Amino acid sequence: MESRLERFRELIKEKKLLDSTLAIxxxxLETEAPKAGQELLSQMIGNISLKSYEISTSPELIEIVEFLREMKNELTPVEKKEIEDFYEEMDKLRKIPAEDYKAYTELTAKAQGIWAEAKDKNDYKIFENYLEQIFDYNRIFANYREPEKDPYDVILNDYEKGMNVEKLDEFFRELRREIVPLLEKIKMKKINNEDxxxxxxxxxxxxVFSKYLGEYLxxxxNRGIISQSEHPFxxxxxxxxxxxxxxxxxxLPLSSIFSTIHECGHGxxxxxxxxxxxxTLLADGASMGIHESQSRFYENVLGRSMEFWQPIYKNLQEKYEYLKNVTLDEFYKGINxxxxxxxxxxxxELTYSLHIMIRYEIEKGILNGKYKISQLPEIWNEKMKEYLGVEPKNDSEGVLQDVHWSCGLIGYFPSYALGNVYSIQIYNKMKEEMNIKKLLEDKKLDKIKEWLRNNIHKYGKMKTPKELIEDITGEGLNAKGYIEYLKEKYSKIYNLN
Structure with a gap:
């Protein structure tokens, strides 16, 4: 057993080195590469992805993992969890032919540059064929893995273990049932705080201010950098x-502020x-929903609060001179x-989940055959009008606005809405143990970070999202607290009855 564990570690180290190279x-590709070099980079990504795939699906590693699973009672908790998680990942991969896997990784690497060009030129047709191939591959891969299941159910489970269409349909129905009437009340006030x-x-x-914010948060x-890209990540x-x-x-100078705060939450x-x-392979977030709970917690719960800005608002006014005559109270109302x-x-913060519902319905519709890729600009615009009462004037501010699909991140979008709900469940628990508003006023963000590290961050993938949220809050995913949070916050800002 010891020799097999040692060999497992050697092979996993080799795989992680390849995966780290892919990350670089x-x-x-997404920050500095010249357009003319993107073709070669895409081929490099495809080649190295295949090598990582070959290690993960090699007969030697399969034999080792299957043996260690049988000996799980003799493994440490970390070893046991890593073996189980890797077995699931290995089982997914070995059902996908190597040539398909390589072709898909090359496609998504190339598609990101094509998407950026299409967005810049405001021309969906440039990207359409690539997007169709990406969705086709996702449907095919899901069928390779679990042919008896709805392809979208298979994909959703990859991002949030245990999640499926039935659960998300009910989840989004509940959010829509509460958010839309609240939005209508606010519209009737006809108050424009954006001025x-x-x-x-x-x-x-x-x-300069983004770097300052990162340090402040x-x-x-010393272990990270901040750069710029077409879409923050x-x-x-x-x-x-x-x-x-x-x-x-x-x-739109505040855009970089809240993007920076959001990405710092992830980082x-x-x-x-x-x-x-x-x-180990457990050095990652518990799920994308939990990951987004951290970015949305930092961005909205902290970053859009009065108490967060109170001690540093003068620093902002120095760099954002147009705010010099804007009071903190006016600024707070503006950012909310x-x-x-x-x-x-x-x-x-209120309408954000409606944007996610649109993307969720489109993904579901494409994968179940209801929608055609060629129809997406029109479908997108119709749903924007139905859900939000606004209609894009062009593809760039419509169907081309997000990078996710070009990266192959089909099924990712619901994670943002799940993250919103998780963030408030976590926030409500934190409030029982500490005075968050006072900590923000006193610039003691390290105390908040320490609580998050001790209760969430340090565990990586040792816990499933369900285990993590239940251990913290005593309950599973529950949108009730999030809905109450929105009602309380916006009723105060807009003086609603």
Missing amino acids: LHWD YIEGKVKKCNQI GFDF TLTVNRDDVRITTKYIEE IYEQGIGEELKD SVRPSLIRVEAD
């Missing part, structure tokens, strides 16, 4: 090399994973202004 290549925060800020000032720049090489990006728009999670998990908008990443 993806980082380069307070409209302005223009030079990119150089935004860059507790993102460790977080990429982890390992817990000591965590990379985040934001996007700087001079006419702080990755940096907080336990040292003992560093070289509710107005249905076209762009998801710029959406207010």
